[in-house]
Amino acid sequence: xxxxxxxxxxxGEITPDxxxxxxxxxxxxxxxxxxxxxxxxIPRRHISSINDLTEADQExxxxxxxxxxxxxxxxxxxxxxxxxxxxxxxxxxxTVFHIHLxxxxxxxxxxxxx
Ligand code: AMP
Ligand code: ZN
Numbered sequence: 001x002x003x004x005x006x007x008x009x010x011x012g013e014i015t016p017d018x019x020x021x022x023x024x025x026x027x028x029x030x031x032x033x034x035x036x037x038x039x040x041x042i043p044r045r046h047i048s049s050i051n052d053l054t055e056a057d058q059e060x061x062x063x064x065x066x067x068x069x070x071x072x073x074x075x076x077x078x079x080x081x082x083x084x085x086x087x088x089x090x091x092x093x094x095t096v097f098h099i100h101l102x103x104x105x106x107x108x109x110x111x112x113x114x
Pocket of ligand 2: 001005006007045046097098
């Protein structure tokens with residue numbers, strides 16, 4: 001998707017602050033962090049939202065979570081705890097329509113989220 005911000009990060013057109021990457025996923029720091037660690041894990045391949053996932057994406061979604069675990073290790077928050085969130089749709093707060101797993105940590109978290 002040529003006009004997708006996160007596709008531009010995945011293909012190197014824009015260079016984010018990368019924390020972790022593999023052939024399939026990229027993890028970079030959120031530009032407007034909501035916690036001491038706030039990293040977004042994205043698939044390199046464009047998928048707009050959870051609603052667009054298919055059976056063929058099952059392994060890729062697993063890789064997003066393994067990416068979150070790798071980020072937590074690198075950031076030193078694996079033991080203290082961290083939250084993973086994927087918003088789906090504008091009503092849930094999704095603003096960038098290329099799926100991304102938020103990894104938030106380094107501070108206490110409240111429940112329920114707002
Ligand atoms: P969401 O609201 O769940 O779609 O999350 C989108 C996230 O992308 C927000 O937390 C934004 O702060 C973040 N974001 C938007 N533009 C950039 C950017 N250029 N670099 C890094 N993060 C960004
Ligand atoms: Zn995209």
